[in-house]
Amino acid sequence: EAQVTQNPRYLITVTGKKLTVTCSQNMNHEYMSWYRQDPGLGLRQIYYSMNVEVTDKGDVPEGYKVSRKEKRNFPLILESPSPNQTSLYFCASSILAGGLGNEQFFGPGTRLTVL
Amino acid sequence: AQSVAQPEDQVNVAEGNPLTVKCTYSVSGNPYLFWYVQYPNRGLQFLLKYITGDNLVKGSYGFEAEFNKSQTSFHLKKPSALVSDSALYFCAVRDSRAGGTSYGKLTFGQGTILTVHP
Numbered sequence: 001e002a003q004v005t006q007n008p009r010y011l012i013t014v015t016g017k018k019l020t021v022t023c024s025q026n027m028n029h030e031y032m033s034w035y036r037q038d039p040g041l042g043l044r045q046i047y048y049s050m051n052v053e054v055t056d057k058g059d060v061p062e063g064y065k066v067s068r069k070e071k072r073n074f075p076l077i078l079e080s081p082s083p084n085q086t087s088l089y090f091c092a093s094s095i096l097a098g099g100l101g102n103e104q105f106f107g108p109g110t111r112l113t114v115l
Numbered sequence: 116a117q118s119v120a121q122p123e124d125q126v127n128v129a130e131g132n133p134l135t136v137k138c139t140y141s142v143s144g145n146p147y148l149f150w151y152v153q154y155p156n157r158g159l160q161f162l163l164k165y166i167t168g169d170n171l172v173k174g175s176y177g178f179e180a181e182f183n184k185s186q187t188s189f190h191l192k193k194p195s196a197l198v199s200d201s202a203l204y205f206c207a208v209r210d211s212r213a214g215g216t217s218y219g220k221l222t223f224g225q226g227t228i229l230t231v232h233p
Binding site for chain 2: 031033035040041042043044045048050056058059090092099100101103104105106107108109
C-alpha cells in the first residue's frame with residue numbers, strides 16, 4: 001500500500017530534551033515536506049526537500065532541523081524543544097515529475113506536547 | 116511572498132443545498148492551486164487542483180473549483196452538500212515560476228470548517 005508513515009504518533013516530552021520524528025514514504029517521491037498545524041493558523045511549512053541531500057526552509061523553520069540522506073526518509077529533529085513547539089505535525093510527499101503541480105500525500109500526523 | 120486567505124472560519128449549509136468555500140491567493144508568478152480536506156483525527160486528503168487550462172476543475176466526491184485569475188480566487192463548490200462533507204477544508208498555493216525564492220514552498224490557508232446539517 002502506498003503510504004507516508006510517521007513515528008511516533010503521539011509524544012509528550014519536556015523542554016530541552018532532543019527528539020526526532022521519523023517520516024518514511026514508499027512511493028519513490030522526490031519531494032518531501034514537514035508542516036505543523038495549529039488552530040486558527042492552518043498548516044505552516046517547516047522544511048521541504050526536493051531530493052536527496054537538498055533541503056530548504058519553509059515559513060517556520062526556527063527550532064527545527066531536517067536531513068534527507070535517503071530518498072524515502074525525511075526525519076524532523078527538535079534539538080531543544082520548547083512549549084511553543086507543541087503542535088500537530090504532518091509529513092507529506094509528492095512526485096516531482098512534470099514539476100510542482102502534483103498533489104501531496106500526507107502522513108497520519110504526530111501530536112507533540114512539550115511541557 | 117506567497118499567501119492564501121480563507122475568509123470564513125466556518126461555513127454552515129443544509130444537506131442538499133449548494134456549498135461554497137472561499138479562497139483567495141497571492142503569488143508572484145502563475146499559481147498552482149490545491150484544495151485538501153481533513154476529516155476529524157485524520158491526515159489531509161487531496162481533493163482537486165488547478166495547474167493550467169480550463170478554469171473549472173473537478174475533483175473527488177463531487178467537488179469542483181473555479182479559478183479566477185482577475186479576482187485571484189479559487190473557490191471550492193459542490194452543487195448538493197452531504198452531511199458526510201462536514202470537515203476542515205484547506206486551500207493551498209504554490210508559485211509555478213522556477214528559480215524564485217519561494218520555489219518549492221507550499222502555502223496553506225488557515226482552513227474553513229464546513230458543517231452540513233441534516
